[in-house]
Amino acid sequence: MSNMEMDLERLAGLISDIQFTMLTTVSDDGSIHSRPMATQKLDEKNFDGTLWFFSKKTSHKNHCIEKDQHVNLAYANPSKQRYVSVSGRANIVEDRSKMQELWTPTLKAWFPEGLMDPEISLISVKIESAEIWDSPSSKMVQMVGM
Amino acid sequence: MSNMEMDLERLAGLISDIQFTMLTTVSDDGSIHSRPMATQKLDEKNFDGTLWFFSKKTSHKNHCIEKDQHVNLAYANPSKQRYVSVSGRANIVEDRSKMQELWTPTLKAWFPEGLMDPEISLISVKIESAEIWDSPSSKMVQMVGM
Numbered sequence: 001m002s003n004m005e006m007d008l009e010r011l012a013g014l015i016s017d018i019q020f021t022m023l024t025t026v027s028d029d030g031s032i033h034s035r036p037m038a039t040q041k042l043d044e045k046n047f048d049g050t051l052w053f054f055s056k057k058t059s060h061k062n063h064c065i066e067k068d069q070h071v072n073l074a075y076a077n078p079s080k081q082r083y084v085s086v087s088g089r090a091n092i093v094e095d096r097s098k099m100q101e102l103w104t105p106t107l108k109a110w111f112p113e114g115l116m117d118p119e120i121s122l123i124s125v126k127i128e129s130a131e132i133w134d135s136p137s138s139k140m141v142q143m144v145g146m
Numbered sequence: 147m148s149n150m151e152m153d154l155e156r157l158a159g160l161i162s163d164i165q166f167t168m169l170t171t172v173s174d175d176g177s178i179h180s181r182p183m184a185t186q187k188l189d190e191k192n193f194d195g196t197l198w199f200f201s202k203k204t205s206h207k208n209h210c211i212e213k214d215q216h217v218n219l220a221y222a223n224p225s226k227q228r229y230v231s232v233s234g235r236a237n238i239v240e241d242r243s244k245m246q247e248l249w250t251p252t253l254k255a256w257f258p259e260g261l262m263d264p265e266i267s268l269i270s271v272k273i274e275s276a277e278i279w280d281s282p283s284s285k286m287v288q289m290v291g292m
């Protein structure tokens with residue numbers, strides 16, 4: 001197993017532990033916004049470095065991503081004092097079979113109509129680098145740098 | 147009390163509840179990075195809309211802020227399902243008396259030499275807008291827009 005694969009596997013384990021992330025995007029005027037998002041289930045053993053989210057086509061974040069693909073995902077688990085920063089590039093994806101593969105009933109909180117919602121889309125985030133901190137005094141550990 | 151003051155007071159209460167935030171900055175190459183930071187104690191009753199952090203002058207975040215003042219602060223309290231996004235403008239501040247006012251012993255984790263550290267600086271973040279979510283299915287509530 002290469003170092004990169006090991007890193008990705010460890011990263012996948014950390015991320016899977018934290019249900020919601022703060023997805024940060026840059027707006028047209030340069031201001032930076034974040035919002036909580038549910039990371040869709042990933043395959044920890046064969047993680048390929050792409051994270052998936054459901055999002056509305058007309059949302060502010062989709063608009064930001066169409067203009068500037070750079071995003072950050074901040075994962076915080078305060079009770080374990082564990083923090084992860086993922087930097088990557090986002091794409092809007094309208095692949096119906098991928099949506100079917102990833103759909104879970106808990107998504108009904110934001111998409112009551114489910115996959116029938118004409119506004120539904122996926123956001124994929126290809127990880128470019130990641131850092132973790134796993135105790136307050138710990139130095140940052142660079143995990144993935146691609 | 148104006149609406150703005152009420153908003154700021156509520157925001158101050160939410161932020162005071164969450165010890166560490168993820169501070170997001172934009173790098174020279176457009177990539178976006180975040181790192182956990184300890185928000186310094188604020189006056190909830192008379193909150194003026196500026197948040198304070200201790201940081202090293204030579205750190206990556208200080209470098210980013212010198213080039214682009216826009217930052218985001220993501221506050222996550224997963225156990226209460228509460229999430230806050232703060233957008234603002236950051237400045238590097240080297241005011242010794244402000245440092246003395248804000249210094250607390252817990253900062254020794256990152257600044258073992260305390261205020262004698264020649265690398266020590268403050269980052270001030272002037273809040274420009276803030277949004278909160280206080281349950282997973284809740285709609286975002288715009289709290290402060292300046």
Ligand SMILES: Cc1cc2nc3c(=O)[nH]c(=O)nc-3n(C[C@H](O)[C@H](O)[C@H](O)COP(=O)(O)O)c2cc1C
Pocket residue numbers: 083133134135136137138139140166180181182183184185199200201202205206207208256
């Ligand atoms: C829980 C936690 C809180 C932290 N608080 C601070 C802080 O208040 N100030 C600081 O300079 N670094 C703090 N750090 C370290 C930073 O996260 C980061 O590693 C360091 O500031 C360098 O960041 P940079 O290279 O992105 O500038 C903290 C780390 C953890 C895990």
